[in-house]
Amino acid sequence: MMAAWVRNSANIMINRFKSKMGSLGMTNFSSWSSSFTRTFPVVPASCAQNLRIPVGDFSNSPAHFRFCSYRFESGKAETLSDDGDANQVLDLPEGKVKFSYELSFISESAEERECCYRVLDENGKQILPSSYVEVSPELSVKMYSEMVMLQTMDNIFYEAQRQGRISFYVTTAGEEAINIASAAALAFDDIVLPQYREPGVLLWRGFTLQEFANQCFGNKADYGKGRQMPIHYGSNKHNYFTISSTIATQLPQAVGVAYSLKMDRKDACVVTYFGDGGTSEGDFHAALNFAAVTEAPVIFICRNNGWAISTPTSDQFRSDGVVVKGRAYGIRSIRVDGNDALAMYSAVSAAREMAVSEQRPILIEALTYRVGHHSTSDDSTKYRPVDEIERWKIERDPVTRFRKWIESNGWWSEKAEIEARNSARKQILHAIQEAEKVEKPPVADMFTDVYDCPPSNLLEQEKLLRETIKRHPQDYPSDVPV
Amino acid sequence: MGIRRRFGRLITNWVDRKPFSTSSAIVEQTGKPLNLYSAINQALHIALETDPRTYVFGEDVGFGGVFRCTTGLADRFGKKRVFNTPLCEQGILGFGIGLAAMGNRAVAEIQFADYIFPAFDQIVNEAAKFRYRSGNQFNCGGLTIRAPYGAVGHGGHYHSQSPEAFFCHVPGIKVVIPRSPRQAKGLLLSCIRDPNPVVFFEPKWLYRLSVEEVAEHDFMLPLSEAEVIREGNDITLVGWGAQLSIMEQACLEAEKDGISCELIDLRTLIPWDKDTVEASVRKTGRLLISHEAPVTGGFGAEISASIVESCFLKLEAPVSRVCGLDTPFPLVFEPFYMPTKNKILDAIKATVNY
Structure with missing residues (x-):
């Protein structure tokens, strides 16, 4: 009943929901404009998408001196020939990987942290323009x-x-x-x-x-x-x-x-x-x-x-x-x-x-x-x-x-x-x-549900426990029915 | 992985490990001679065929598995029901528990029992307690964990272990180990259809070595029922899996010296069939347990303690354990480590002559 209520009142107006990976490798929500209460500008999922991240600081590393410095500074991959495309791709079972001729490591972090999606500010005011799914x-x-x-x-x-x-x-x-x-x-x-x-x-x-x-x-x-x-x-x-x-x-x-x-x-x-x-x-x-x-x-x-x-x-x-x-x-x-x-x-x-x-x-x-x-x-x-x-x-x-x-x-x-x-x-x-x-569950509930039915060792242990309880009732909580 | 994969095709035999088969008492069934991995394969075929909610998955399962147990299954039943998983045992078991909790029969393969430990938490804290902790609102009883276990002649530390005792300390799961192709098929089908999570260890040494006639039809063998596979009067021997063939050889040798041995295959380790072992010990007055796993804390200790508790006055000698030694499983020293036929034979004689 609650489920029906929730679904009916939710009024989620997502009629059309495209989610192709955008050119920046992220979901482009701009196609939602009809679904949102306000026109939704294209906001990158990441604030630092596709940034060219300079290689990490090698200045303290002796290895630094072994490399030509231009390899770290260059923003362009050097091409050997214009029609050498076939040679610049590594064909792997799961797909192709382009070669790079830069000695460039992927940075351990983006320049800026990933953004945090928000609709209301801390005073409960709607931030404009914000995009959100309408709530009745x-x-x-x-x-x-x-x-x-x-x-x-x-x-x-x-x-x-x-x-x-x-x-x-x-x-x-x-x-x-x-x-x-x-x-x-x-x-x-x-x-x-x-x-x-x-x-x-x-x-x-x-x-x-x-x-x-x-x-x-x-x-x-x-x-x-x-x-x-x-x-x-x-x-x-x-x-x-x-x-x-x-x-x-x-x-x-x-x-x-x-x-x-x-x-x-x-x-x-x-x-x-x-x-x-x-x-x-x-x-x-x-x-x-x-x-x-x-x-x-x-x-x-x-x-x-x-x-x-x-x-x-x-x-x-x-x-x-x-x-x-x-x-x-x-x-x-x-x-x-x-x-x-x-x-x-x-x-x-x-x-x-x-x-x-x-x-x-x-x-x-x-x-x-x-x-x-x-x-x-x-x-x-x-x-x-x-x-x-x-x-x-x-x-x-x-x-x-x-x-x-x-x-x-x-x-x-x-x-x-x-x-x-x-x-x-x-x-x-x-x-x-x-x-x-309400009273506690009975001692019998201790032995059920270990398996679908109690095996012989549990039946035996239950029997022994009950005998012990009879001999030493003071050792056991009085609110658990035996 | 490279090492793991090579194992599928290399079976050497430094000891006279004869093909072991189901006792003649129940060989009224006819069928084709099958080795153990083919019997497992047949059981999986039947499980997938008879229940559309059955799934088989694990590392390298898609192409047939490193031991060929899942050969042909993906082609026959589709890659959605028989599939590879990423190389991650805790993931395989967690996934399997979730799948089983939705009313499916999830048959998860762990490539070697040696690699089951990353999944230990999922088995011990999750699968085993799933029903109990929810008051029977949820269960993952459809889960069966298959894993090749035990010595193979050249497996070293990480392709040889017998970790069954760890799992025998966990209320809520069952542990089952077959000794032969027919047993493997019938017990595996029972495990898959049992409403409780089961760890099913397959003796990898026997995958190709052990051959017997296996009925082609769908049949199940009972869980928690031990089987007396050789009757005798002087001493009871209890074991499981590949070790039984070594024990039987010791029984045959002992017979030459006029010692009549009763040999019991425990088959299900928890919950185990104490009655059958007890009845046998009451008759023979002596007990020997043998397993490949290290002797200290092995499941033999549990059997020994239980039988001493219940049959103390019937025992005419101390319970004997012939097991693996308390070292990591050693490659070059495997012949020294193992509970071999002659170690067992000596122990039989010592116990009978006590």
Whole structure:
């Protein structure tokens, strides 16, 4: 039901979507002009496309003296003869490669960093001229309301952990726009392979607050049967794979899921999320490469929030972030302001369209900031300045920014704000109270689902355990039914 | 890669590794003589033929694989169902898990068991826990991981290892190892169709060496059921895969000395058939386990401990283990490293005369 609502109200007006590689080797979005609310000028995906990058600094290298200096300075390849074209191409199985007669290395970085796509400025004002996929008033309000719900849920669950009512929690603070706007741009049939900081996607898909609370409390209504730590949600009926704590393992799996959709000719794609830290894992590289080679309809969304627990991105990689890695694998990529819900919505809408209609992977790097601690087991003021956190929390908050935009359009008011926050708070508190009342899953659930049916060793171990429990009931939690 | 590829065609034989076959007890089936890789190939043909949701993929799988196990499959079933992957084991397994999670039968080939370790995380933390962690909302039971394993006479460190014990410590997966062509076909089809992720190790020494009649039709052999392949009264020998042929030779030699050996092929290592081994040990009172993998922490240790727990008063001698030594698999020293026929024979005699 929600899926239908989302699709109908999304009003994505992408009628014609050309995506040939432009002459600069990038997607030319200018053909979208009819789709966008405003005429869209040709903005290069890269600010530094096709620049002739001088070779790196050899001045300290003894090798420098062995080469003729003109080879470094020359901007032109020397040709041996005018009609020698055939000799200037290396014919490889996968295609031709031109020869160069310059000893010129590709620079380790472009002169300028890749640009970041944005629609709203930090005051929620639309930057003119900007191009974006139109969002209806209803959808905008729904997106904002869900961001408020996510924020409120995070605050209350975080407090519940602090009070010792749940064992662990992870907030999404600062990344609400990535969560909600990306979810809003997808179709319900699209399959999500999440990391652990995207509960907003599940919230958007209709996972109820009660379902969230049941998981965090590990009660018998938890679909995971109390086996995993809080926040490891998963819901088959919402096309949302169960979260594991391991980093980036979901990425190559997402490619396999996408390959299945491709073989079944489904009008759907896979979306998988991960952080900046995850891009250092082998699975990230495996996944991008497999996706490119298998031409799988999968969108990789990197939430580059600057911090992998306490490790800043400067200790994580030396590339220009994550977006530049796409091209190395032959994957179309975009860098987006992750705190701009409109930009995020537009980028994911466009990515989805390309992924499904062209059967190809897309990489999105969403720049953001992890305003909260890594988890309830972390105190991030130990490794980063408080004023940095505060600046992002107050001046760059994606929820406030989107609120300003919908308010300026006359779609939201102070009254609506108070009502939304009060209602969210009430609903969440109620869900927590209910979840707390539900008993834990029975001991029998410990032995099921290891395999499709329990093998003899598990049957024997269950029998032995039950006998032990009878002898030493005081050793075991009283709230777990035996 | 160059080294890996050469392996497909070079089988040397420094030891008398006789073709080993399924016991006469169930040789009522007729069929054509097939070697082990052809039997695997036939099983894959049947799997692809009988279920359009079956996929076979891995490094060099498209042209038939370095051991020829996937010969002809891409031509027959198309490159979308039988295909090469990039050279990346964690990618192969991650991809396979995702494919299997969508209700497909994903048959992933790891070119050598020695190279399975980059995929260890995907197998241990992902495939094995996929069903459990989701409360059975999701599973990747359609996943089968095929990998050639074990000694081959000249494989050195990285084309010889038997890493089965690592996987036997992981609840949620099954580990299966066949000993002959017919077993390979029937067990592989069971693994592919089993609703749990399975690691299927193929004894590469036997790919060409082991030949027996294999029924052409679609048949399956049960998982988690050991098979008594030779009956005897004095000592029970337990093994799996290529090692069984060495063990059988030791049994024949021992017979000349009047020792009657019972030989059991465990076939599935987890979850393993303790009942069959237990029943045999209760009868013979003695147990010897033999595997190529290093003795310390090998799966033989688990069998030994379990049997001592359950059959202590029936045992007339300590459990004996004749296994690989605790060194990396050594090239020149392979004949010294291996649990050879005479090492087993000596251990049989020592155990019986204890």
